[in-house]
Amino acid sequence: MAKYQELADAIIKGDNFGSKDIAEKLVADGVAAEEILNEGLVPGMNVVGTKFKASEIYVPEVLIAKRAIVAAMDILKPLLSEADVETKGNIVADNLEEVNKFLDPGWLRCSCSDRPVSEEPIGT
DSSP states (O other), X not given: OHHHHHHHHHHHHTOHHHHHHXXXXXXXXXXXXXXXXXXXXXXXXXXXXXXXXXXXXXXXXXXXXXXXXXXXXXXXXXXXXXXXXXXXXXXXXSOHHHHHHHOOHHHHHXXXXXXXXXXXXXXX
């Protein structure tokens, strides 16, 4: 739908102010946070990931898109927690410091699936 395409476009362009405003407007219009995530954020992130894989964009552009995702997720995260949305899975990495140099949990929280990803440590 057009309302979700605007959010996806804001993510692709790296427009953090736009993504936050659109997420706030969708929430104010009564759209469920999980629907906003699945229909707006995830498709935008998929385009960013596809362009990165095809070397059409590079790490700086990915990080700019990440800022837009985090801005929207700052609006959605409390609502997703309140709604008790089930997490899809866990991220396992040998060296999380290396992962965090480029991507933070804000990106991982919603980029790996159609649902948020748990940030809980595994096997401590």
